Amino acid sequence: MPVNASGQGFCRDCLALQRAETRRCTACGSPRLLRHPELYSLAIAHIDCDAFYAAVEKRDNPTLKDKPVIIGGGKRGVVSTACYIARINGVRSAMPMFKALEACPEAVVIKPDMEKYVRVGREVRAMMQALTPLVEPVSIDEAFLDLSGTERLHGQPPALVLARFARSVEKEIGISVSAGLSYCKFLAKIASDFRKPRGFSVIGREEAVGFLAEQPVTMIWGVGKAFAATLERDGLRTIGQLQKIDQSDLMRRYGTMGNRLFYLSRGQDERRVSPDHEAKSVSAETTFDTDLAATGDLVPVLRALSEKVSLRLKKAGIAGRTVVLKLKTQDFKTRTRNRQLADPTRLADRIFQTGLQMLSKETDGTRYRLLGIGVSDLSDDGKADPPDLVDQQARKRALAEGAIDSLRDKFGRKAVETGYTFGKGRNAHPPEPLDD
Ligand code: DCP
Ligand code: MG
Numbered sequence: 001m002p003v004n005a006s007g008q009g010f011c012r013d014c015l016a017l018q019r020a021e022t023r024r025c026t027a028c029g030s031p032r033l034l035r036h037p038e039l040y041s042l043a044i045a046h047i048d049c050d051a052f053y054a055a056v057e058k059r060d061n062p063t064l065k066d067k068p069v070i071i072g073g074g075k076r077g078v079v080s081t082a083c084y085i086a087r088i089n090g091v092r093s094a095m096p097m098f099k100a101l102e103a104c105p106e107a108v109v110i111k112p113d114m115e116k117y118v119r120v121g122r123e124v125r126a127m128m129q130a131l132t133p134l135v136e137p138v139s140i141d142e143a144f145l146d147l148s149g150t151e152r153l154h155g156q157p158p159a160l161v162l163a164r165f166a167r168s169v170e171k172e173i174g175i176s177v178s179a180g181l182s183y184c185k186f187l188a189k190i191a192s193d194f195r196k197p198r199g200f201s202v203i204g205r206e207e208a209v210g211f212l213a214e215q216p217v218t219m220i221w222g223v224g225k226a227f228a229a230t231l232e233r234d235g236l237r238t239i240g241q242l243q244k245i246d247q248s249d250l251m252r253r254y255g256t257m258g259n260r261l262f263y264l265s266r267g268q269d270e271r272r273v274s275p276d277h278e279a280k281s282v283s284a285e286t287t288f289d290t291d292l293a294a295t296g297d298l299v300p301v302l303r304a305l306s307e308k309v310s311l312r313l314k315k316a317g318i319a320g321r322t323v324v325l326k327l328k329t330q331d332f333k334t335r336t337r338n339r340q341l342a343d344p345t346r347l348a349d350r351i352f353q354t355g356l357q358m359l360s361k362e363t364d365g366t367r368y369r370l371l372g373i374g375v376s377d378l379s380d381d382g383k384a385d386p387p388d389l390v391d392q393q394a395r396k397r398a399l400a401e402g403a404i405d406s407l408r409d410k411f412g413r414k415a416v417e418t419g420y421t422f423g424k425g426r427n428a429h430p431p432e433p434l435d436d
Contacts, residue, residue: 009035012163012200038204039181040157043148044273046180046188047165049124049141050197054083056120057110059174068107072097080112084197117141118317123173131161136273140316142192144185146273163200182208184269186221208267213240220264222257230254239265282320283374284308291330291367298363298371302355303348305373310348313375314405319344319384320375323354327362328370335362344377344384349397351375 010017012034016027024031049055053071058064068086072079079100082091089104101107121140128135131154134146147158154161162179169177178199180191187203194201203211212219217239218228234253236242242250242265250258263269284305292298313319321344325337337358345351355373387395 009033009039010160010163012166015160015163015167034159034163034200034202036202036204038206039159039202042181042183042202042204043146043150043158044182044184044188045145045147045158045162046138046185046192047124047128047143047145047162047177048192048196049121050176050178051081051083051087052121052141052175053081053112053117054086054110055175056117057113058083060116064108068104070097070100070104070107070109071112072100072109073111082107114314114317120173120175121317124169124175124177127165127169127172131165133275134273135275144188144273159202166198166200184267185271185273186264186269187267189221190215190219205267209243212265212267213238213243215239217242217261220261222260227257281324281374281376281378282309282312282316282318283324283326283372284312285326285370285372285374287328287370288368291369292371293363293365293367295360295363298359298368299356301371302359302373303352305371306352306355307348309351309374310346313346313381317381318378319346319381321345321377321379322375323351323358324372324374324376325355325358325362326370326372326374327359327368330367330369332369337362338376340377343386344379344381345375346381346384347398347401349401350385350394353394 008017008019010033011025011028011030012032013030014025014028016025018026018033018035020026023033025033054069057069057071066085068089068091069083070079070086070091071081077097079091079093079095079097081093082100082104086100086104086107089107091100091104091107095103097109101109117140124141125135125137125143128143128145132145132147132150136144138144145162147161150161151157156164159181162181166177166179169175176198178192178194178196180188180194180199180201180203182188182191182203183205187208191201191203192199215238216228217223217231217236218225219239223231231237242261245262247259247262250262252258254261286301286305288301292301322338322340323345327335329335339354339358341350341354351373385398
């Protein structure tokens with residue numbers, strides 16, 4: 001690729017190289033030109049589908065194309081995603097549905113069809129894997145790609161490979177993606193979020209520190225609301241302020257997180273793009289307000305946590321074969337118990353029943369401050385939960401769970417309470433909402 005000067009680049013629509021400083025493509029007239037001085041030397045990418053669930057529904061029903069579309073539960077549920085037209089009206093993910101409909105009364109509400117989204121997510125992933133074996137999925141609709149060393153294979157530098165990829169996803173799958181290109185994962189992910197939808201942003205080495213200086217600390221991976229509040233109390237609001245503090249100082253103040261703040265604030269992120277980086281386990285846990293010992297108090301919490309784990313598995317299209325129970329005693333001793341199942345599961349009921357068997361051996365009067373449940377030994381959910389010919393009861397419960405899932409999709413989580421969660425566990429912190 002001979003081009004490498006700042007004014008040069010290519011057209012994202014027809015991929016024609018642009019040699020002059022024009023505002024429109026010299027070949028097709030499109031204004032979607034991409035130029036950057038480091039365009040052809042960067043190879044770490046992050047791809048994220050735009051308004052993913054909503055985009056899939058619009059693809060499957062073209063009459064929705066120009067309408068505001070919200071994917072989520074009924075009136076009592078929350079918004080899973082809103083298309084960009086609904087977002088202009090103020091609708092956001094995780095917003096209660098009634099608020100979303102106040103903001104955008106004309107919105108078309110569609111209940112989620114997880115199986116379909118998992119299927120489409122896999123198609124997009126397969127297209128990524130055709131570009132490089134180094135694809136690290138982050139969630140159903142996003143992944144990191146390391147394209148270094150692929151130029152010979154593709155006959156093109158990574159930037160062009162990505163632009164071609166975005167075009168192919170639109171043509172072949174019928175939804176759009178946004179791409180970020182940089183020299184590390186941290187900045188590639190920030191870049192992909194920059195000009196959504198149908199965005200393509202580049203952050204080069206030269207500009208990284210200056211660019212980061214202007215950004216809020218919350219842009220740093222791992223800085224959530226609580227930690228941001230701590231930093232704010234210490235007078236730290238921008239990444240630029242972090243850039244002025246020594247490593248030892250940051251570490252003294254914030255421990256290992258301080259180390260991360262030091263490196264990331266300076267645009268230094270050595271994390272590899274690793275195809276094996278996928279989650280090793282999926283779990284949920286909760287710490288109680290007051291320590292609990294009674295089975296009657298612990299069981300409803302176990303049930304709610306099992307449902308949370310199950311929902312995450314279903315969303316990600318995976319299943320786990322080993323169920324792990326975790327307890328922390330009053331005096332901070334941790335007990336973990338494992339049980340392997342015959343087949344991987346993603347069902348709340350199987351996770352719960354297995355957890356219950358293990359829990360019943362631990363409810364010996366010991367007071368616990370924490371309870372957690374999870375699954376490991378993860379796999380694709382293709383072989384999960386085969387119809388159980390021996391245990392007909394389990395089969396009935398699995399069918400019931402499918403029905404409950406669809407009712408919850410329709411009417412929200414509170415609409416369907418199982419016998420174990422209903423009105424119990426008053427002493428416990430309620431686990432976080434299921435639909436996060
Ligand atoms: N999702 C959800 N509940 C949330 C956030 C997301 O159910 N609180 C689901 C719906 C999204 C999908 O996950 O379509 C992907 O999440 P993203 O954060 O990537 O959001 P979108 O793809 O919807 O929008 P964006 O264009 O901002 O990426
Ligand atoms: Mg997305």
